[in-house]
Amino acid sequence: MSEQANYTTTIPAASHWSLRVRRGMELRIKDIEGGANLGMLFYNPEDLLERYNAPDTLKCQHTFKLTKGNCLYSDMGRIFCSITEDSLGWHDTVCGNSTKSSIAKRFGDKNYQQAGNQWHQNGYTAFLVELAKYGLGKKDMAANLNLFSKVSVDDLGNLSYVADHSQAGDEIVLRFEMDTLVLLHTCPHPLHPAGKYPAKPVAITLQQAEAVADDDICLTHCAENGRGFKNNALYLAGDAGFTSATGHHGGCHDH
Amino acid sequence: MITESKLNATDAVIADTVLAGDYYMKVVKAGQTMRIVDLEGNQAADTLFYSAADPSERYSAMDTIREQGNVFLTTGTVLMSNECNPMLEIVADTCGRHDTLGGACATESNTVRYDLEKRCMHACRDSWMLAVAENENFGMTKRDITHNINFFMNVPVTADGGLTFADGISAPGKYVELKAAMDVIVLVSNCPQLNNPCNAYNPTPVEVLIWD
Ligand SMILES: [Zn+2]
Numbered sequence: 001m002s003e004q005a006n007y008t009t010t011i012p013a014a015s016h017w018s019l020r021v022r023r024g025m026e027l028r029i030k031d032i033e034g035g036a037n038l039g040m041l042f043y044n045p046e047d048l049l050e051r052y053n054a055p056d057t058l059k060c061q062h063t064f065k066l067t068k069g070n071c072l073y074s075d076m077g078r079i080f081c082s083i084t085e086d087s088l089g090w091h092d093t094v095c096g097n098s099t100k101s102s103i104a105k106r107f108g109d110k111n112y113q114q115a116g117n118q119w120h121q122n123g124y125t126a127f128l129v130e131l132a133k134y135g136l137g138k139k140d141m142a143a144n145l146n147l148f149s150k151v152s153v154d155d156l157g158n159l160s161y162v163a164d165h166s167q168a169g170d171e172i173v174l175r176f177e178m179d180t181l182v183l184l185h186t187c188p189h190p191l192h193p194a195g196k197y198p199a200k201p202v203a204i205t206l207q208q209a210e211a212v213a214d215d216d217i218c219l220t221h222c223a224e225n226g227r228g229f230k231n232n233a234l235y236l237a238g239d240a241g242f243t244s245a246t247g248h249h250g251g252c253h254d255h
Numbered sequence: 256m257i258t259e260s261k262l263n264a265t266d267a268v269i270a271d272t273v274l275a276g277d278y279y280m281k282v283v284k285a286g287q288t289m290r291i292v293d294l295e296g297n298q299a300a301d302t303l304f305y306s307a308a309d310p311s312e313r314y315s316a317m318d319t320i321r322e323q324g325n326v327f328l329t330t331g332t333v334l335m336s337n338e339c340n341p342m343l344e345i346v347a348d349t350c351g352r353h354d355t356l357g358g359a360c361a362t363e364s365n366t367v368r369y370d371l372e373k374r375c376m377h378a379c380r381d382s383w384m385l386a387v388a389e390n391e392n393f394g395m396t397k398r399d400i401t402h403n404i405n406f407f408m409n410v411p412v413t414a415d416g417g418l419t420f421a422d423g424i425s426a427p428g429k430y431v432e433l434k435a436a437m438d439v440i441v442l443v444s445n446c447p448q449l450n451n452p453c454n455a456y457n458p459t460p461v462e463v464l465i466w467d
Contacts, residue, residue, distance in 0.1 A: 049397050054317075055358020058418050060367045064356070065416035075380075077363030090416060094326070094356065096317030099339060138337060139398045143317045153412035157327035157352075159320070190321055227367045 006207040011038075013199035014119060016126035016185040018133065019206075020045050023236070026084065026175040026209035027182070029202055031148050034168040036200035037189040038147040039097060039123045042072065042080040043181040048134060050074045054093045054143035060224045064153065066091040066145065069221040071177075071228055078235055079228045080180045082218035084209070085173035088166055092146040095159070097123030098190040107188075107197035120197050126185035134181065147172055148202075149189040161191035175209040175218070177232050258330040260347035260432050262288065262466050269465040273300075275458030276377055276447035278386040280393070281465075282307050283435045288346065288466045290432040291443070293407045295459035297423035299446040300406040301359040301379040304334060304342050307438035310395055312336045316355045316402040326412060328353040328404060334433070342439055347432035350425045354410035356418065359383070359403050360448045369450045379444035386442055393440060405446075406431050408453065423453055 010032070011017055021027065029038060044050035053075040061070055068086040071079040103109070103122040110120040123144075131140055148166035151159050188198045212219060212229075219229050264270070267290075273279045275298070283289050291300050306312035315337040320326050322335050330348045333341045358364075361380035365373040380400065387395040407425040412418055447458050 053358070053364075053402075055356065055402055056361070056364045056367070059357045059420075060364065062418050062420075063416060064412045064418045073364075073367070075361065075363065077361070077366045094317055095321045096315070101339070137311070139311050141337070143402050152414070152416070153326055154414075155411075157325045157412070159324050159326065224367050227371055230371060231363075231366060 006205055008203065008205045010201050010203050011184065011186050012117065012201050013186050014117070014121040016130050016183070018130040018181065018183045021176045021180050021182050021206065023176055023178050024209055025206060026173055028171060028173045028205040028207070029147060031166045031168065031170045032201050032203050034166060034170070035164070035198050036148045036166060036186065036202050037192070038145070038202050039127065039185040039187060040145040040147060041127060041142060041183040042074070043134070043183070044074065045179055045181040048136060048140070050076050051140065051142050052080060052144070057093065060228065061222055064094070065150070066093055069217050071218050071221070071225050072145070073228060077228065077231045079177040079232055081174040081176045083172060084175045084218060085171065087170045088148065088172065090150040090165070091172065092149045092151045092189070094143060095146060095151055095190055096143060097127065098187055099124045102190060103188070103197070106192070106194045110197070118199070121187055123185050123187040123190065126187055127183060130183040146189050151191060159191070161189065161193065163193065177229070178235065256330045257349055257351050258347045259349060260290065260430070262290070262432070264464055267464040267466050269463070271463045272460050273443060273445045273463060274460050275445050276382065277445055278382040279441070279443040279445070279463055280386045280390050281441055283439050283441050283465060285435050285437050288432055288434045289441065290430050290464040291406055292428065292430040292462040292464065293350070293425045294427065294462055296427040296429070297407065297425050297454050298459045298461055299408050299448065299454065300461050301444040301446055302404045302406055303383070303401065303442040305395070305399065305440040305442070306336065306342070307440050310393060310399060310440060312338050312340070313399065313401060314342060314404065316404070319355065326356055328355055341436045343433040343435050345431060346434045347430070350407055350429045350431060352409055352424060353431060354405040354408040355403070357405055357408060357410045357420070359405070359444060360446060365450065373450065376449060377447040379446050382444035382447070383442060420451070420453060
């Protein structure tokens, strides 16, 4: 499984990045210090109009939270990636991003001229920068993931941000089921309570994933995910190597 | 919160019936009030709003949810744009709770939710695709179709993070009324969903009324 070397890097706090991840690779993401928030969005690099769809992801799996076993769906009924490991049990995908004004109000405005890399970058601006690299703009910004952050809901629908949810060493693994353009930022969750700007880095390892087995936890999580994998298989049907024995990720099941 | 309106239907300047499977796309001016009436009960009105001056500013479910600290929409809820500006406020509501988590039905998500062979069944996102194609004057495309409101749908969240599609709490004649804070394009898909028991597999018309 290790014909390709693993790539490991640290994404510093208050930063943003994007990369194309090939089908069959996985991203292992670790909260290094505890209290991190990783904003993420997914696009199809071959059709940038296909993007992560939070409502479809939630309703297809009857869940409000994201955790191990869940698949992250595009608006086209396909799966960008599956959550194959998760030490936390709950990640948010409905609260969106911090903004320049919300960060200034909560933590004070520290711009780059004053603070350099210790500036108070916000999630909305961070995504705008990455989107623009692919000819995209604010119209293309969908509801994003906030990995490592938990926001629960009571019977009356009220939200509560759960403090101290993620601890140092907590990890989540995303296995990519199709080629995906991944946008990410390490800006604070928009509901993080007032106080000092939480400057938290994350560590990322990009490596080859194990093949998807018939009893895969994401594939078998619910009948809906089985059909989602079949939609991926249909999309990839013309892809050379998809069905070959060495195509390590030929695991889109037709049973 | 249940709040009755003081407006009379006979005073409305516009009264349109929207059949199931059709879309409705019109401009509502700042200060005008629009009412969506669930004529026969438990029908979903999948709705999006855009600034008429610049449709790239539009209803944002996540900004609305976060800024009001609640996942349900009802009287008093201010619908926020992706620029965090107030777009409309819900000023009357005889249903009590509306969903903005579950999104719209689409032919693609139908294949996942119900069956791969349901891919050709009519769905809300198809209605929106036709709306943007037939109304080129608004300059909108698929890029503008985002995370919507489902008026009259009941989608509670459980304590352990489950999402449930509960029995409808709407009924014939229930309505929601919104006052526009800016000139907005309203885009409704009156849901044609035939797979979901929420509407007893019977999509029905809604009515849109507008007052000056
Ligand atoms: Zn629908």
